[in-house]
Amino acid sequence: MYTGKVESDEHDLRKYDFPLVDIPRLNCMDPQVDELIKSKKPVVLTGSNLVGAASKWDLDYLEKNMGNGDFTMFVSKGNQFKFFDEKKLVEMDSVSGAHIKNRPRKEYIRPAKRCTIKIQDFAKRIREWKDGDERIYLQQALNSTSGASVVQDFIRFRWDWVTAKQKLHNWGKLTYNLLLVGLQGNVTPCHYDEQENLFAQIHGHKRCILFPPEQFGCLYPHPVWHPHDRQSQVDLDNPDYERFPKMRDLHGFQAVIGPGDVLYIPIYWWHHIESVIPEKYTVSLNFWYKAGPVGEVEYPIKGYQKVAIMRNVEKMLAEAMQDPEEVGELLRTMVEGRFS
């Protein structure tokens, strides 16, 4: 029986060097839920029925009912699907053409290639997938062009409940519902998003490892101008302690979520998400909300606010110096031996 507790034997979970504590699992009506969301702490919500209407969204149903659109799919040789922002390349060309020209192309080997596919072909590839084949991950924003019955299901989501959450916690507007269909073993490596996220699990199980924004220093994100902006440079599944010594100070929060669970991933919180056994594939739907308006700033400022400040400093310096290579040099000069 799936209890939601992180039973390693049930899902045969990988072990990590850093300590992990369980993310609380609470019924969505529990008043502690809003306490945790208010303080931007992760929580697994049960019994919300947020996407109950989608509980029948298995591969067969999606194949028959997602319409004939071209859906976005990522293909990866390994099991990692590292986000790659193509437009950063263009921006970098404009910001620092010189920097791009002399940068060896190997730097930008795209771990996951983006392409489009019909849902029927995608479903076939999932069914026929076997160990050694390249991995695939469908990621598609739900919209009115999805098939009629999928739209009908979408309308029947618990919009009353989720909109009440959005208002109570002063979140901004709902930007996306991303439908995600991935193979067992697919990993989305550690990264953060600048949006609040109610992550609804529909089919299969996902193991989620989260770190608070305060652990920014242990996760060594790429620079903001890099195509892997917001992604950690470290590979949790293959740690390089020489290059990234502060990984030793990591301590994470984890949850295995299954059908009907909704994980609140607070804005700026790092998350590493893996599709785990026993199901062959997983179906998830996220609800991304823009950050709410910045109210009264309280001091000392919070971890996530420091991340926003660091992002702005990096952007400003890259813009001011027109060459990202010089930013590190200037920051080192500014700090070394002066603020300790």
Ligand SMILES: CC1(C)c2ccccc2-c2ccc(C[C@@H](CC(=O)O)C(=O)C(=O)O)cc21
């Ligand atoms: C890896 C992938 C397919 C991708 C490739 C290229 C650009 C964007 C993305 C992207 C964005 C979101 C997710 C869902 C989830 C992780 C997960 O469930 O695997 C997550 O991180 C979130 O909901 O915030 C997954 C992806």
Ligand SMILES: [Zn+2]
């Ligand atoms: Zn994410």
